[in-house]
Amino acid sequence: MQTTDPETEQAGPGLLIHSAGPLEQEALTGILRSAANARAALGQGAHIEVVIQGPGVKLLAANTPATEAITNAGQLHVDILACGNSMRSAGMEDQDLAPGVGTVPAAIAHLARRQWDGWAYARL
Secondary structure, three states: OOEOOOOOOOOOOEEEEEEEOOOOHHHHHHHHHHHHHHHHHHOOOOEEEEEEEOHHHHHHEOOOOOHHHHHHHHHOOOEEEEEHHHHHHOOOOHHHEOOOEEEEOOHHHHHHHHHHOOOEEEEO
């Protein structure tokens, strides 16, 4: 499990894909497909993160229909991150997440820091 600490992690600019609010399985699959398309277009040198905030974090749990899409995104070196605050609201703990899914303490703060560091932002 990867926990990202935006206070200490120094990464060059990249692409942050953000999803907030209710999220259906098909929408999550589409978001991860968009991340894969970005990887193909931007190359292996680009940092790509998908940050899920809100009730949609439930789809990042182990043994959900999204597990295969999560695994595929991870193989492309796309970081998938769940908002810790949203997980608490959903009654989830880190060990509930599918393998390869990391966390950030607060998605909103992570998004702000990434933008301050020059990352591109896409909300899907």
